[in-house]
Amino acid sequence: MSVPMPQHAYVDGQYMAIRDATVPIEDRGLQFADSIYEVCAVLNGRLLDWPAHLQRMRRNLSALFIPLSHSDAALGQIARRLIAGSRATDGLLYIQVSRGSARRDHGFPGVVHPRLMMTMRRFDFHQRAGQQARGVSVMSIPDQRWGRVDIKTTNLLANVLAKQDARAAGHFEAWFVAEDGTVREGGSTNAWIVRGGTLHTHPLSAHILPGIARDSLIRLARAAQIPVVEAPFSLDDAKGADEALLTSTTAPLLPVVSIDGQPVGNGTPGPVAARLASLVADEIHRQTGWRSR
Ligand SMILES: Cc1ncc(COP(=O)(O)O)c(C=O)c1O
Structure with a gap:
């Protein structure tokens, strides 16, 4: 048959x-x-x-x-x-x-x-569990994209090249950095840092994609009394942060444990990322009934 x-x-x-x-x-x-x-x-x-x-x-x-x-x-x-x-x-x-x-x-x-x-x-979303436990590394790269990356178009050549550079260097993601040193976002993810228990991410503007996972994390964090600030942060801020993380549809929440080879915090996933990951997992379960193995 x-x-x-x-x-x-x-x-x-x-x-x-x-x-x-x-x-x-x-x-x-x-x-x-x-x-x-x-x-x-x-x-x-x-x-x-x-x-x-x-x-x-x-x-x-x-x-x-x-x-x-x-x-x-x-x-x-x-x-x-x-x-x-x-x-x-x-x-x-x-x-x-x-x-x-x-x-x-x-x-x-x-x-x-x-x-x-x-x-x-x-x-296979289950593969993310291991990455969540270990954390991932990122490298910085100059942002050479056009001026309306808030529109999700297939004009992704700068992202393709940035992610290829990151992958070739053994990193999970490339973080786009503006000329003034501000971290904008990743090649296909939004970028976050944690300082003193507060989450920071780039504000919505023409320079970042308004990620669905970003929006969802802001709501979940605020509902759990974790403060969120949508304000620019620099690459130096990120390297000196307590924790860093990234979000996207394909990687709902991954801790970033090193940037350009420098450890973030003590170089392992931190408690705020773990808390946020469990909030995200609960939301995914609420909407779809899915749980990571
Ligand atoms: C440049 C960029 N930033 C952020 C994201 C994350 O967006 P979302 O959470 O909607 O997947 C993506 C997703 O593809 C992206 O390409």
Whole structure:
């Protein structure tokens, strides 16, 4: 009996196996990075923070004037069908919307047909438990990105190069540092430090992505009476902090135990990171029923 191929991709109204999914050569996402994206965690077959991801995606679409006609309900239906079709319970749902295909010309085409693409790939969130226990290292790198990184576009070349440099040097993440020495965020994560029991993270601005995990951590920390300050901090502040950490959809909370080879605090995950990690784990469990092994 033949087993049907998992269908974990969606492009322009069609469901298919990911290896059969393609886009035309004149897609503007491919030609100009003229597209936005979202990455959502799927745990126990359920989407984490789905309304927040939809809301951010709508904001990005309107910032770039991409007229996606799908309703939130239609997007949710496609996502759920892909999750079921993938036969994975834990994974990452990737959504991309480009300004569609058109003869190559920088200005917008007269008539725009946005292209909606989604994939669902298996992802092992349990692997994060070990990293959470050990902590991870980061290295600093000059921020050479464009001036609107608050819009989640597929224009990620600076992030790709920064993360490759970090990986080649044996680090988990690269932290982008502005010319004035301010730590902005990581290549694909938001950056945090802890000083005197208070959490600090860069304020929302054009220079950081408004991370869904960042927003969630701020709410969880405040609800647990852990003070949070959204204000810039420098690389020197980070190196001299009691603790440091990073957050993202794929790494909900990881302690940072060294920066540029210098230990943060005593070089091991600290008590505030441990407390926050347990708040995040409880929230994930509340929404999806998922627990780390
Ligand atoms: C540059 C950057 N900052 C922060 C984040 C974290 O955002 P989120 O928590 O929504 O995953 C990401 C995620 O991809 C990112 O690419």
